Amino acid sequence: EAGVTQSPTHLIKTRGQQATLRCSPISGHTSVYWYQQALGLGLQFLLWYDEGEERNRGNFPPRFSGRQFPNYSSELNVNALELEDSALYLCASSLGGLRYGYTFGSGTRLTVV
């Protein structure tokens, strides 16, 4: 069974540009979560999608947005990139119940220069 896949692995963007990060959940998983891991800050919750709907979002500005497609894959968009957006972005999926936690992908390393 394929795990959670994220693309691209690495992404370098210039300040002010837009970045698009993609995530494919484990087959059958309907919930997708996005987290940001900036240096020294642990995993900060960004967005939660379930069945195509945004269920919750963390304390991030509106230029962080996303969507979930009918096949449950998801996209994270970051507009007007700032230097401090440089981080590892992790996507995770679950069946909808959290009792067994999430399964994480390996992440997308975004570097803003």
Next chain:
Amino acid sequence: DQQVKQNSPSLSVQEGRISILNCDYTNSMFDYFLWYKKYPAEGPTFLISISSIKDKNEDGRFTVFLNKSAKHLSLHIVPSQPGDSAVYFCAASAEGNQFYFGTGTSLTVIP
């Protein structure tokens, strides 16, 4: 506002000894807790969980303890092995919502 805190950024332990990783939380609504392990260049992997109705859960060499009154949980690894060297994150959720993660503790097990 960090609702889940891991105050020790790093920990070094001799192989065969006990590793104790600590985690504190502030939200009394948290009712489910997880520990994850992360190697460099990989996503975190689930290790062990505990519900707020329990105070201990054991899985092989890993035991998680929960002290609700102190809003504190800990992960014990006995005996510690070099392959346990990784960053460990604790996470908590309330009422089936998303998990909040701590900042991680980097464990080094010295052979």
